[in-house]
Amino acid sequence: MWNILLLDCHAATMTETAKAPYGAIHDAAIAIENGRIAWLGAAKECPEVATRETRHLDGAWVTPGLIDCHTHLVFGGERVREWAMRQAGASYQQIAEAGGGILSTVRATRASSEDQLAQSAANRARTMAAHGATTIEIKSGYGLDLPNEMKILRAAAQVGPLANVHVTRTFLGAHAIPPEFRDDRQAYVSLLCDKMIPAIAQANLAEACDAFCETFAFTPQEARRILGAAKVHGLHVKLHAEQMSNQGGAELAAELGALSADHLEHLSAGGIAAMAKSGTVAVLLPCAYYFVRETTKPPVDELRRAGIPIAVATDCNPGTSPIASPLLALNMACTLFQLTPEEALAGMTRQAAKALGLQGSIGTLETGKFADLAIWNISEPAELAYWLGADLLRDRYLHGRSDGPKSHD
Ligand code: DI6
Ligand code: FE
Secondary structure, eight states, X not given: OEEEEXXXXXXXXXXXXXXXXXXXXXXXXXXXXXXXXXXXXEGGGOOOOOEEEEEEEEEEEEEEOEEEOOXXXXXXSOXXXXXXXXXXXXXXXXXXXXXXXXXXXXXXXXXXXXXXXXXXXXXHHHHHHHTTXXXXXXXXXXXXXXXXXHHHHHHHHHHHHHHTOEEEEEEEEETXXXXXXXXXXXXXXXXXXXXXXXXHHHTTXXXXXXXXXXXXXXXXXXXXXXXXXXHHTTOEEEEEESSSSOOSHHHHHHHTTOSEEEEOTTOOHHHHHHHHHHTOEEEEOHHHHHHTTOOOOOOHHHHHHTTOOEEEOOOOBTTTBOOOOHHHHHHHHHHTTXXXXXXXXXXTTXXXXXHTTOTTXXXXXXTTSBOOEEEEOOSSTTHHHHOSSOOOEEEEEEXXXXXXXXXXX
16 A cells, blocks of 8 residues: 555656666656655556555656755854955965864854754754755764763754754764864874764764864874774764865775765875775765865866766855755856766765765665655756756655645745
């Protein structure tokens, strides 16, 4: 018995092996049972199965629910004054070195309660959901001590039910050196490895661990120690690599078998070769590139030629990407990085699932996967990357449950 049968629609399945662009099936039928896709194909081939409810979608397009695989969604305050300083000529790095940047958000986050953090993050997550997101990865990294990092990760868990999205969590205690450890960074790295990572893993507060490998954050040697400890405790690893300079972070991510290396504007040929060998996903963050007015682009052609999976995410955070729109990330991936609209959509569906290690359950429309669907009022899938600020989403399904179609009368 099927719960729901969706008819009068087109499906962009986004499967890897499909021959048609977007893995498209025109005049499709999609059956949902127990929160998963039970059948999918051309409507005229749909078998006769008893069904509780049939819904007609007026020719809308169905895609996998969008996956934002890199966000820093939980934080206190904002950084609008710092932005004004940057408009007046200060660089992101100068502000960070003067104790602003990430550390100013750490102060505001430490001063916020778990519920305040959950509420403000849920507002941003609702915007993402209204733009078709069904899964959001949330990193910690504005607490920088065990109680505050735990508070952030618990707030992140609240975001799921508050905004009706699936949340995955990544521990980013290695985001910056906290002020208390300014004169003894090795002591903070030891605290991360010996206390914080074991405690977070033990309490099941995160699925993955990340580190910011950059001149003014953590060295590759420090990141190797931190992510090595995370692996010992059963966490997946990811790395912020080559964002503002080349540190050999991509090689390190590959060596550690990281799920992804993220940013990659300053990626080298050696880094590309290493990632291609290890199967590490390249997560591109065009909104951060845009907002810091970076001028070096990630080497998209070389990534393509090396066959490296390319994911796209918002990087939503108060410093470098105060942007909560997955659709804007799609557009910027195309306009700024020259991805094709199909590559960009794959970057927020199939490849983003890989970047989270969730390719077995989400990211494409396939039988057996979760019925996480975005339903769009568009006449072809490229429109998702084309429009800016348009109201395209008609409905969304999370594990087979619909938000309820938007009415436009
Ligand atoms: N790279 C980024 O773009 C963000 N974190 C990171 O490691 C910036 C976070 C912030 O400025 O608050
Ligand atoms: Fe980031």
